[in-house]
Amino acid sequence: MQKKILFSFLFVLLSGCAFSDNGKTETEDTSPDTQTPDNKQDDMHNAETIATGLNVPWSIQRQNDVFFISERGGTIAAIDSNGTVTRSSVELEKDVISTGEGGLLGFVLDPDFHQNQTAYIYHTYRENNRLFNRIAAIKKTDTQWSEQFVLLEEIPGAEIHNGGRLQIGPDGMLYATAGDANQAHEAQNQQNLAGSILRLDTNGDIPEDNPMPSSYIYSYGHRNPQGLSWDNNTLYSSEHGPSGRDEINRIEPGENYGWPIITGDESQENAKTPLFHSGNDTWAPAGSTFHEGQLYVTGLRGNQLMQFSIPEGSMEMIYKDNDRLRDVYADDTYLYVITNNRDGRGNPGQEDDRLIRIPLSLNTTSRH
Template structure:
């Protein structure tokens, strides 16, 4: 839910990359709709749920004030953190990583040849926190410094996270068939943000 009371939804390209560039398809998009399923009159494309396009596999969304950020899986690397602008084209499959093309947005952060597989996204104190699956970490993104690093490691695949007050909550996802579960996986964890 956005601060405007509207629902925002991520959709992957469904392994048909070219549909991410087609504003008449809902694949590879961030969509925006009212709670009763209607198209908001101020959406960027008339009579369309499409809010932004050119995404491969966006996963997490978080609002920082009135700014929307999204985490996104690249094909096999070049995972992204994007600042979302209504009607903007985020380039997939035409560009990825730091590649540039007129009319397309390059990400705030991208993983290069490394794979994070970011999913859930949260914010506190000017920092974004992303759960990462292949990255096996909670990753911190300092918006003012454009820096990133892993702040929680050693627990395997992290699927989602949530911030409440001084605490970061996150869940591991090692029993999904892609991880290496311990006997007692999966778990919900709670850590103090100041300890990260």
Template sequence: MTAKKRITAMVMTALCLGMLAACEKNEAPGSQPPANTATNAVTEIPMETETGAETNEPAASEKPVEAFTVLAQELRVPWVITFDKDVVYISEREGNIVKVDGSNMTRQSVHLKKSVHGNGEGGFLGFLLAPDFVDTKNAYAYHTYEENGRILNRVVLLKQNGEQWDEVQALLEGIPGAANHDGGRMAIGPGNLLYVTTGDAQQRELAQDLNSLAGKILRMTLDGKIPADNPFPDSYVYSYGHRNPQGLSWNAEGVMFNTEHGPSGDPGGHDEINIIEAGANYGWPDIYGDAKKEGMVTPIYHTGEKAIAPSGATIDGNNRLLIATLLGSALYRYDPATNQMFVVFEGEGRLRDVKIKDGRIYIITNNTDGRGIPSKTDDRLLLLNDVN
């Protein structure tokens, strides 16, 4: 039985419902609560089908988050959180890395061989410390650049040298980019392999083109080579048919989940949770929501017409998915075993990433990206003090 079938079997009695919808592109400035609206309450997500048919009974309320600790503030459009023991590193879209060590915050410069292009949703996005960072000081980054009039993305190896980071080598270049839909999530998965998400670069047909790196989840070795067991010969492509995949995480059984933005316009919404399998086609732009087509995978969960705009995601100790959302301005928890979703934290505006370390949940706000309503101290790194 495949990983998808194992998970799907647990939710056969649940309807395929709404979860995370719509591309950031559709978000109007001011469409979320102000950053300092401190409700911090649990909210039940309405279980709404695409057609408006009968819905599931709402799940029981969970214990609310009562407090958080601000670990850093005045971040500049932060994008991802990563850890070296108790030290936190955060990428900023303009091209810096912020080091947070206890009460000390240092903004470190990044020296790249091709300049960061920060228009729209692009910029300095994914950032990930190498597994042997303690010894090598190496890290991986994904950033947008411009070359010969084209917007592109690249994966590079960096090295920390004192209070700066220098590019060592490019591992992969020429990934199609655009003002929107640049992907950018990076994660090291089973087998110590590097996974990278790419958007469709606003050229939806590229998601179905196996000769293009756009609209894909890519897989490579840590030195940038194509793994011998990748599903397509001599190709970095691990899965395809993606619009703008934003979250990657694995549960305790090694099952890989992703969160992804659905279509803009009418209909909008239909953001997705998928179980990712090698060589699978996730349907964009041919199908979305509950639609089915031979050879394409329907998501295990989608939002219907509700827009939340998912970003970073992680798995908690109970194999539930935590999802930071932009338009949704909340941290959501999705349980594959029950097909239920809750808001477990809200009131601080747009959220870009979520990570768990030593059982504690860290999030970064994203109110300074031009689509939020920033407070004087935004953006911030927050430690949630009580989420069960």
């Protein structure tokens, strides 16, 4: 039986997170988020901005002291230890189309990046007047990144629900989230990549041990998953739901996660209910990371960083401000978070978008 999260935040919109299932965007209203708490809690004073002027950043990666951050318009920003931002273009065989929720989204460094300077990206493109997404390998030079080869194309795309997260798992395989591309029924179609978590080799091949023969699909029945992270060898995903009911799921190979047949606490044979869901509230969960057994997830609509305890079945908010939060990265001391205030739905300040550093000790601070 689904463990419900019983909590109430006065600042969260209770009116749901969607228009209709065929028109809702990233579990959010399209109007700007104007919520401004009267009093900031103490943890905000400990949060530190370490880089400014980012252009709708989407994914955080780090190599030694340098952060690499994908920007939805089609560039990659490098941030050094002094907070200096150097922006590089990405030369691709097919142009990045930054429209709606599409653009240059997922970005992950190859495990041997220090030697081969290779990374992988997930981006939206247009072909025959239709939107798709593709995964490509790119290589860094002094002044730019250039495409080396394509791993997978014609992942269904749309103005909304493109998914887009890329991560390399403990098994060395590349995992990608594909949204339902505004076609909810396709999430149940195992012949269509929409509404799925995909697993592929870093050369683009289908792994022989994938759960479905000759298919990239690792799990299906997803609406718009945007977070992927592992606790040891167990995969978890954060997912945008309809009218609230945002989800945290434990991902098992070959399983059906129910969209659009079930949401929230609903159940049906051969469909998984989520570990956590937001009920009538809206998190708009995006990026995620594990640290010492705790799952950290950013919230776009809720403007918050959440900490989920899987064993306890509980969630707490550990950071809250006016910022839409897109992705999170953890080291042994800090959580690093990027804002998404310039994505058309926030209220950008003069320094936005930003890379923020939050001490991990804040998971015991006061909260709303």
